[in-house]
Amino acid sequence: MKLVIFEDLNKAANFYPISLSRPVFELRCGIFNLAEKISKRLAASPSAFLCRSYLTTTFKRRAGTVAVNDLAAVKNDTVLMVNGQVKACSLNVQAAGPSEIGMSGDQVVYCRLSGSDTAKIDAARIGVETLPLVAGHNLPIKQVADARFYQYSWDVMLDSPHDITHDFKLIGKRGIEGTIEQPSGIRGSKDDIYVAPGAKIHPMVVIDASNGPVYLSEDVEVHPFTRIEGPAFVGRKSLLLGAKLREGCSIGPVCRVGGEVEESVMHAYSNKYHDGFLGHAYVGEFVNLGALTTNSDLKNDYTDVEVLLNGQKVNTGSTKVGSIIGDHTKTSIATLFNTGSIVGAMGLLMATGEPLPKSIPSFAWFIGGVVTKGFGHKKLYETAKTATSRRKAEWTQDDLDLWEKIYEITAPERDAAIRKGRKQMVRKQ
Amino acid sequence: MAISKDDVARRVKEVTARVLNIDAAKIQTKDTFSGDLGAESIQSIELVASFEEEFEIEMDEDEALSVTNVAKAIDFIYDTCVKQGK
Incomplete structure (x- = not known):
């Protein structure tokens, strides 16, 4: 077969x-x-x-x-x-x-x-x-x-914590094959922890596997004052910088994570280096979240989170959904995302002091509280090329062709947002 | 009726004055947006958006942002208006 x-x-x-x-x-x-x-x-x-x-x-x-x-x-x-x-x-x-x-x-x-x-x-x-x-x-x-x-993507994110536990058992690896410098704190059973060869855990790190397993892949580095709560998975060569990694996080390879992250999925090469809260989020690759970028993942009235996806309002059926953020999007310092935000790929977003709109199209230059054409999508490619080379990854003609196609696919939603943004901008003058 | 270049020039100056918060009467066609009129990079984005809204046109952002002074902006916007039947 x-x-x-x-x-x-x-x-x-x-x-x-x-x-x-x-x-x-x-x-x-x-x-x-x-x-x-x-x-x-x-x-x-x-x-x-x-x-x-x-x-x-x-x-x-x-x-x-x-x-x-x-x-x-x-x-x-x-x-x-x-x-x-x-x-x-x-x-x-x-x-x-x-x-x-x-x-x-x-x-x-x-x-x-x-x-x-x-x-x-x-x-x-x-x-x-x-x-x-x-x-x-x-x-x-x-x-x-x-x-x-x-x-939907949030279905995948919501199942991820449970699946970390399931997948950990399936892999069947246990024990410390990397290094853990003392003093350190391990809670729960060591059978629920795997530290892969080459992984370096600095002193003053707490690994809490009392509520789920913790899997730290090859060459992961964990800086002091990080707390990792299981179930958790951290991909190879990722770096945790004094992070509060709450339960249920699946971090891809070559990511840098600081601040507070809870029940979130992050694909490869993404950065959330600094403080700020990311909860019940699904983050693509090569995303960079500026310092203090924060999302809400729970409404104040505890009702189901609704998202605006492809122009349609969708009830997620869950009270906990944070942000869904596409590849290569970058946020400025202090960016705030509302509960259930859908943030397109290849965007450049500047904070306004208030939560950003719940739906931001791909290739958006979000400036002054509105979607603009900004400096154009080719400038975003230049930034993407720089970002990939900084992480020793490649940006090829094939990538360019792919993103040109995505630019075309996402044009209707973006063009409508730009037209709306122009009107808002002029009204403010 | 087709738009005239004089009309474009007047309205370009009005929009520029509004966005950059300066006196329209003091804007000369030879003035550069960033050097003479003090436009910061974010304001150049706002200028492009405001011209599009004022003239109900769509401008290619790369071409629009390569325009450095008022005279060239007037020419570029006038040509765009003609091409787009304004």
Whole structure:
């Protein structure tokens, strides 16, 4: 059986702005991303990924040897295509069996094709991205009542603390293989702590695993007066600077984190170096949050948080949702985000002294309390190029092409915000 | 009726005066926005937005921000108005 993990094209926009620059199944939840979770659940490595075509080139760099939007590797084999939005823990499907399509409501959970059916697919005609949704068109449908999906980015963030504990057990590593300088404070069982080789824990650090495991990856460095509450995961080469890392944080590799962070997910290369509170947030990569940047994650009346996503108001069904912040966005000192803010990618945001609007489009120059054209999106690329080189990462022509496409996709929302901003700006003069 | 260059010039000066909080009568076409009129970088963004709102046009931000003085702004905005049928 060959495993193919696909993006549900009808739902990818639900995960904006995080999914603007990556397939939905690359979102982090706990220690792994959604594709890795599915792969582990089925005990099978993926043979191919299917995602929106404009992501192909940049995603290939991260997919390694796994094919992206190319099914040549699975031709004539029995193929199990799984929707990358499925919660792996709810995925119950046999690899072997007749060709069939598993549905939950109106969403495809999986599509299993026998070798002979796989051979019949004319991917060139129907478009490889849409294949899982149309390949099963004439197949028997099986209702999969117990399948559950992540429908929005905050669903992933809200499941992350639980999944850290789950993933920690799955990995099975325990103990101190790095260095912990004394005096230090460890609470809970040492069986619930893993400090990887090369990780350096300075003196006066508290690791509290009494309510969940703590996993510190290779070459993590933790500065004095940091408190890490489990469940927690910190990716390789990340730096904690006197941080109060409250329970449920999943920090990607090469991040720098200070201040107070709670139940949040942060992708690679992002910085929240200084004081300020980030709670129930989902942060993309190469984000830089200026000193004292703070988000609210709870409304004063304790009602469900509503967000404004792609122009639609959405009730999150949760009383705790902070900010969802897209890749490469940068905030000035003292930026304040309201509860349930959706902050686009590649933005440059200046504080106003008040909470910013709950929805800020991608490529926004948010200046003087309004969205402007600022110095243009090409200037933002220059900054992104500088930011990536500072972290010894690459900014290539492929990245530029990707972001040009994202600029185009996000234009309608941004243009409307700029027009509104112009009027507000002139009224203030 | 098509917009005239004199009209553009008058309104560019009025907008500039309003944004930079200076007297419109003292603005000369040879004046540079940053050097002579004291516009800071953020005010240059505000100027572009205000010109767009005043003339109901869309300007390419790179081209607009490369305009350094009042005379060039008048030319650029006039050309943009003509192109966009104002």
